Amino acid sequence: MRQNALSGEPLLHTTGLTLKFGGVTAADDIDFELRRGERLAVIGANGAGKTTFINICTGYLKPSSGRIFFGDTDVTGMGPRRIVQLGVGRSFQLPQLFLEHTVQECLQLASAGRQGRLSRFAPLAATADLRAVAAMLELVELEHCAAHPVTVLPEGHRKLLDVAIALMLQPKLVIMDEPTSGVASEDKHSVMGTIMRALQERDVTAWFVEHDVDIVLQYATRVAAWIDGRIAADGAPGDVFADPVIRREVLGER
Numbered sequence: 001m002r003q004n005a006l007s008g009e010p011l012l013h014t015t016g017l018t019l020k021f022g023g024v025t026a027a028d029d030i031d032f033e034l035r036r037g038e039r040l041a042v043i044g045a046n047g048a049g050k051t052t053f054i055n056i057c058t059g060y061l062k063p064s065s066g067r068i069f070f071g072d073t074d075v076t077g078m079g080p081r082r083i084v085q086l087g088v089g090r091s092f093q094l095p096q097l098f099l100e101h102t103v104q105e106c107l108q109l110a111s112a113g114r115q116g117r118l119s120r121f122a123p124l125a126a127t128a129d130l131r132a133v134a135a136m137l138e139l140v141e142l143e144h145c146a147a148h149p150v151t152v153l154p155e156g157h158r159k160l161l162d163v164a165i166a167l168m169l170q171p172k173l174v175i176m177d178e179p180t181s182g183v184a185s186e187d188k189h190s191v192m193g194t195i196m197r198a199l200q201e202r203d204v205t206a207w208f209v210e211h212d213v214d215i216v217l218q219y220a221t222r223v224a225a226w227i228d229g230r231i232a233a234d235g236a237p238g239d240v241f242a243d244p245v246i247r248r249e250v251l252g253e254r
């Protein structure tokens with residue numbers, strides 16, 4: 001990540017964040033802090049609570065107890081729309097895209113939405129910032145399929161578009177839940193490379209869930225490992241991957 005005067009300042013933190021689903025404690029008293037400029041990879045087995053924690057931090061789920069702060073602002077209890085407006089973008093394991101729209105139209109919708117100019121009565125191209133849309137298409141290397149409907153895009157392109165839509169809202173942080181899942185293995189590195197370059201270019205802090213150790217090692221500056229609703233290890237990638245508990249419980253080594 002490009003260094004600037006704000007690198008390293010606290011961006012998001014949680015205290016005692018807890019959420020129970022019946023008998024399952026999906027988030028168990030989590031104290032967590034993310035600093036500006038970090039590239040955080042989250043690892044952990046299925047069901048460990050990675051998505052639940054993201055859903056709480058982005059306003060999709062309310063915690064049973066604990067608090068979430070974005071900068072100095074207490075965002076606990078705020079809904080997703082307000083949290084997005086504060087600068088927390090998100091992409092999804094299964095991108096939430098308008099399938100019948102083209103790539104260009106999806107970005108125009110995001111642009112018009114950002115400016116509060118979405119209208120049923122005005123053409124989309126008149127309400128969107130077309131220069132910002134063109135710049136985004138170039139940034140995420142989707143110019144060649146700008147006119148393609150989302151339905152025909154391979155999964156890797158859908159993931160890029162999902163991140164591009166999040167970036168249209170000019171966030172400080174983008175949280176990505178498994179940005180390479182479902183992407184053909186030969187395309188994973190190029191998709192991740194394009195995403196991380198785009199975030200770096202826009203000075204956006206990255207938090208991503210990823211199962212592929214090679215990708216984590218290539219792109220993360222920090223790794224947090226989830227086990228049973230808790231952060232079991234958090235630190236430099238080399239240290240977390242050397243931890244015997246993580247090797248056994250998360251990486252499945254015997």
Ligand SMILES: Nc1ncnc2c1ncn2[C@@H]1O[C@H](COP(=O)(O)OP(=O)(O)O)[C@@H](O)[C@H]1O
Binds near residue numbers: 024047
């Ligand atoms: N909406 C829900 N209702 C009930 N249980 C849930 C819900 N979402 C997640 N869980 C449970 O919470 C735990 C953590 O799930 P999740 O956060 O999706 O894990 P991960 O993303 O690490 O695979 C799992 O035991 C899962 O079954």
Ligand SMILES: [Mg+2]
Binds near residue numbers: 050177
């Ligand atoms: Mg998940």
